[in-house]
Amino acid sequence: MTGSERRFTLVLGGGGMKGLAHAGALQALEERDFLPADLVGSSIGALMGAAWCAGISAEELTALALEVRQRDLFQVAHRDMALKRMRSPALYRKEPLEHVVRGLLGDVTFQELERPLFVNTVDVNTGTQVLWGAPGLNDVPVADAVLASCALPGYLPPHEINGRHFMDGAAVSNLPVGVAAARGHDLVMAVDVGASGVLKADMHLAGFAAVFARAIEIAIENRRTGVLRAWEWPPLLLVQPRVEQYGMFSFGHNRELVEEGYRATKELLSDPTTIPGPNASGVYPRQHYHVRVDREHCIGCGHCLVNAPWGLFRLDDEGRAVVTDREQVWSPVEAEIVRQCPTYAIAVHPANHPPREED
Secondary structure (H helix, E strand, O other), rough: OOHOOOEEEEEEEEOHHHHHHHHHHHHHHHHHHHOOOEEEEEOOOHHHHHHOOOOOOHHHHHHHHHHHHHHHHOEEEEHHHHHHHOOOOOOOOOHHHHHHHHHHOOOOOOOOOOOOOOEEEEEEOOOEEEEOEEEOOOOEEHHHHHHHHHOOOOOOEEEEOEEEEEEEHHHOOOOOOOHHHOOOOOEEEOOOOOOOOOOOOHHOOOOOHHHHHHHHHHHHHHHHHHHOOOOOOOOEEEEOOOOOOOOOOOOHHHHHHHHHHHHHHHHOOOHHHHOOOOOOOOEOOOOEEEEEOOOOOOOOOOHHHHOOOOOOOOOOOOEEEEEOEEEEEOOOOOOOOOOOOOOOEEEEEEEOOOOOOOO
């Protein structure tokens, strides 16, 4: 199946430097000729998506992603913090990122892009989600919308557009799949690089900026999980590169990030049965799993009863969790219950033969 045979909206989520994986994902999509009809981007997903929609190939994006360094994007705003202290607009100066974004996009407007693009931002004063590229919001330079979408609160200052100030769209939705659904196609494909469930030792010793970034990651992921668990239509094909071990501002792993984005996307598209048909619903891909509880580690807190699909777990006479049905067919969203257990007592193992999904 090629992109010309299936119209879909591609969503590229935020995640700081983990978003370099988007370059690899786009490269896999190009090789497969599975190309979206339009694209929705948030934060670094907006930057990568905008460059691609402006005609920069995935190969060129990959080359740029491999070369980017911390000082190219983030330079501490020493002067502002020294003079303004608590009223300093942000931890980092805006100029380095602005230089990169405008160097990539120039003055191109949304009407001049090769394919439709929508950039997710939030008005910092009203709290309203603003989607640049939508009718009535498509006459500004794409670079300005991208800079607004990348303005992570506390780290980069809000960006002004037409007298209003905007910040990172992650404040409302880091993976704006709801916006993509409104485009009216029968498939949404989302590349999610915002996962934060991996154990990060000694985070409490890393300083306020790192702890704040960690808090943002956790809040973003919990909100995303709630949205995806309730997802019905259109079917959502979720790509989740394994990048959760990297921090939002972690440099020096560019190649690993790009390659993981490519691997995860290529692997997902290599099996046509993972792509849901137009009459499907919910989140994909889906796979057979075996679920079990380690009774030695279970403390009977009941957390799994709240977070897992209703009725999957119950507490026995000894107050320990037991699985009511060990064989499950799940999307990656349901499989996340493993990390929700505070004692890691739940184990989920993929079965050898995932089911075929019917159209």
